[in-house]
Amino acid sequence: MPVVSTPATAQRGKLSLVRDAETEDLLKSYAAPIFKVAGIGNSPVEIILVNDKSFNAFVPDSRRMFINVGVVMEAETPGEVTGVIAHETGHIAGRHLVRLRSAAANAQIMSVIGMILGAGAMAAGTAAGSAGAASGGAAAILGAGSVGQRSFLSYQRGEEAAADRAALKYLNATGQSAKGMLKTFERFAEQQMFSARFADPYAMSHPMARDRYRQLASSAQKSKYFNTPAPRALQQRHDMVRAKLLAYTSHPNAVARAYPRSDRSMPARYARAIAATKSRRRDAIKQIDALIREQPNNPYFYEVKGQALLESGNPKAAIAPFRKAVSLRPNEGQFLIWLGYALVGSNNPAVLPEAESVLKKGLQRDANSSVGYSQLAIAHARQGERPEADLATAKGLMVAGDFGAAKRYAARAQKNLKRGTPAWLQADDIVSYKPPQLKRR
Known part of the structure; x- marks a missing residue:
């Protein structure tokens, strides 16, 4: 979601x-x-x-x-x-x-x-x-x-x-x-x-x-x-996003009122499928799969399916739909981060190097994802790369605006990183960072 x-x-x-x-x-x-x-x-x-x-x-x-x-x-x-x-x-x-x-x-x-x-x-x-x-x-x-x-x-x-x-x-x-x-x-x-x-x-x-x-x-x-x-296609995209936002931000009853089962339009079915995932209904994946069969090249349907599987506690199964979403839009940072999240969550040590690589690519395209940094930190830690894990944690805390905690993790990372390396310099930037002050007029 x-x-x-x-x-x-x-x-x-x-x-x-x-x-x-x-x-x-x-x-x-x-x-x-x-x-x-x-x-x-x-x-x-x-x-x-x-x-x-x-x-x-x-x-x-x-x-x-x-x-x-x-x-x-x-x-x-x-x-x-x-x-x-x-x-x-x-x-x-x-x-x-x-x-x-x-x-x-x-x-x-x-x-x-x-x-x-x-x-x-x-x-x-x-x-x-x-x-x-x-x-x-x-x-x-x-x-x-x-x-x-x-x-x-x-x-x-x-x-x-x-x-x-x-x-x-x-x-x-x-x-x-x-x-x-x-x-x-x-x-x-x-x-x-x-x-x-x-x-x-x-x-x-x-x-x-x-x-x-x-x-x-x-x-x-x-x-x-x-x-x-x-244009009709733009109006359709607009209607789909409206349905999606309503489904994710409202109670399922509100979704049912806005998009009753008598409404068989794509936006209505999209909203009901998302509401079903939020309610943990057994037919949620079935509803999403029906949308995918109708539009097999829609990357956002695969994203929704992957998220539903993640939230239901099945990250291993979420890998495939996230891979499909990435194949359809390889430059979408959020898709890469979701895929990395699923790989980390699968608890398979063999895929941790891939998870690290995918998360780094995602963060290059979407540097403001605290979720991406937290998952990257886990991937590093599970591979025994503690300084790199601390640095990733510090970056995520910077994005979240918790500068004090970010500085503490960056300082800890710096102690165990080789001086002058790119990672050490990134940690140093965080340690020395001073938030800008709003000038009063």
């Missing part, structure tokens, strides 16, 4: 992340043309999933975009998600956050999460217009009186309007409709309907949703692409 992690640096802010190759691949498909026309296609922007069902997204710096799983789950069409990505891209391309605060460009991803808990509240809802959280975050960073705070928020409202205009430009340049983006603002306008009467627009960091909708609607509807729907 999607891996959910709550790093030590994020626990205080209750920010946890979701890792799922299928969802991440879909979001990359949405973002790639937007990034290209915005001129940031050559500067990798990482899209990070947040384990939150609310419809929200934010960018803390020019290199990362955080999107709640709720954005995908609530969006009925790809255009609604693409609109959010286009808006956030407007902030990145416009260098809004560079002007607002100093970005920690070289920080570890979890370190950045810890740093942006306040800034994230400020930036959260750039698509959603989350007024309360936004003003609270800005106040925490500024530490200023109401006059200074209002001046800052007014500046931010201007950036929001600029990001909206940029989003329309990107969508039109890529031949996509802004109808989904307008639908998002309609949703927020309805949510604000009862609170708008009492809200002070000058104390909000985002324009009122209804105002933003009116400003955008006229321009959006003039585009020749306004009534152009998303």
Whole structure:
């Protein structure tokens, strides 16, 4: 299932992340043309999933975009998600956050999460217009009186309007409709309907949703692409991911209501198969195998099957489906890490060298997987490679944001590694690492 992690640096802010190759691949498909026309296609922007069902997204710096799983789950069409990505891209391309605060460009991803808990509240809802959280975050960073705070928020409202205009430009340049983006603002306008009467627009960091909708609607509807729907194949991928996320994040009863047995569509069967694996039902593998027979080249079905077998306590049987997933998408780091996990879990000493090799390849492609590092540490330890195991553990703790524990393991590894070797230098980097500090304005 999607891996959910709550790093030590994020626990205080209750920010946890979701890792799922299928969802991440879909979001990359949405973002790639937007990034290209915005001129940031050559500067990798990482899209990070947040384990939150609310419809929200934010960018803390020019290199990362955080999107709640709720954005995908609530969006009925790809255009609604693409609109959010286009808006956030407007902030990145416009260098809004560079002007607002100093970005920690070289920080570890979890370190950045810890740093942006306040800034994230400020930036959260750039698509959603989350007024309360936004003003609270800005106040925490500024530490200023109401006059200074209002001046800052007014500046931010201007950036929001600029990001909206940029989003329309990107969508039109890529031949996509802004109808989904307008639908998002309609949703927020309805949510604000009862609170708008009492809200002070000058104390909000985002324009009122209804105002933003009116400003955008006229321009959006003039585009020749306004009534152009998303390609059918993309809509199908979107529907599959929505079903998957609902199944993994909701009670099986909720899945049954959303996708009753009378619904024989592929997304519905996907959701029910995943719900069956979560409930440990005997027919779960049978349901997944039925999906595989219909789409034998879908790597994500094999991933789900492997995960189901792992969770049922049968890692040896999980090896084959994970191998198939890797054969279909050999460069997917998460698939490689799952395969390594199954190999380690099989308790077969003969496959430990392969497990080590596979996990290292996976971590080269997905360096932010704490699961990958923990399994690599086990593989090293079982082969009697204690210093290497300590170093892998230290790297995993760095990813998780537990810098103190990471330094302790790295120091222990360093004592038993040959001075000047790549492994020794990596351990030394961790021992000497200093988390970046958020600059107060």
